[in-house]
Amino acid sequence: MLKKLSLISKSSYRRISYPLISLMVAASLCAGTASPTQALPWRQLIFQGIQMMSISNLSDRQEVELGKQINQQLFKSGDVKLYRDRAANEYITRIGQRLVAASPRSDIPYTFQVVEDDSINAFATMGGFVYIHTGLMKAADNEAELASVVSHEIAHITERHAVKQLRRTLLAQGLATAAGVDQNVAVQLGVELALRRPKSRQAEFEADRVGIETLGRAGYAQYGAITFMEKLLRKSSPPSFLSTHPATSARISQMKQMVNPEFAYNGDGLDERRYQVIVSRLVP
Structure with missing residues (x-):
């Protein structure tokens, strides 16, 4: 009887200890092959899989969550400063949500924020986050021009351009594996x-x-997209908006062909005086 119990206890010991030993050996090998600055404690290596995320089939929910983390890091880093005027953010949000309702991807939450920066710029991150600089709001002559920029940024989200760009960059830099990519790495690269x-x-x-089509479906005059880009190109020094959104004569020519003549000047947002009154109050 005692001999039988001894055999059982040894068998149980092997079942428990062998996987643990294998895991510790694997961890030590990973740490041993990494450079000194990359070596990680074995406990961290064991649980690292919890932070891994797949980039090949990112769901809407995962994209929105990743966008939230990128948004938090943008403001935490100090690279982006939120404009604290509530009315200005509500104004951009009203325009944005009107466009979202007419966009091809209205089934995720969108967040529109005004950035306190006099440079003419706007950008978007994945998961529905759109950023409009105060300088761009001042540079627009009417709401149709401003809405055209917001619509353009929404289109980057509807077509998942940031997700595709992130995936390509991670693969090109060798930061993604079969298991996926560390979520913290994805956030930093997203920023x-x-x-x-x-x-x-x-x-x-x-x-x-997509932005011009959305602009028309939302009831805005589509030609606002053309007049705004043409105005920026005429400036003596190119604004920062063009450094992240390259605009050329060929691009504007194509935009003119995209405009539906029925909606070119037939729509909302062309009242320049009304717009100037609103913006002068929101971003003086």
């Missing part, structure tokens, strides 16, 4: 892509097309 890396020419043309 970098949002602030300093322009999207491809193809992505910009696609955002122009």
Whole structure:
């Protein structure tokens, strides 16, 4: 009887200890092959899988959650400063939600925020986050021009351009594996892509097309997109808006072909005097 119990206890010991030993050996090998600055404690290596996320089939929910973390990091880093005027943010949000309702992807939550920055710029991150600089609000002559920029940024989200760009960059830099990518790495790269890396020419043309279509469906005069881009190109020094959204004569020419003549000047947002009164109060 005692001999039988001894055999059972040894068998149980092997079942428990062998997997644990294997796991510890694997962790030590990973730490041993990494450079000193990359080595991680074995406990952290064991639980690292919890933070891994797949980039090949990112769901809407995961994209929105990743966008939230990128948004938090943008403000936490100090690279982006939120404009605290409540009325200004509500104004942009009203325009944005009107456009979202007419967009091809209205089934995720969108967040519109005004950035306190006099430079003429706007950008978007994945998961429905759109940022409009106070300088761009001042540069627009009417609400149709402003709405055209918001619509363009929404189009980047509807077509998942940031997600595709993140995936390509992670793979090109060897930061993604079969298991996925560390979520913290994805967030940091998402911040970098949002602030300093322009999207491809193809992505910009696609955002122009989808943005102009959305602008018309939302009831805005589509030609606001053309007049705003032409005005920016005429400036003596190109604004920062063009550094992240490259605009060329060929691009504007294509935009003119995208405009539906029925909605070119037939729509809301062309009252310049009304717009100037609103903006002078919101971003003096």
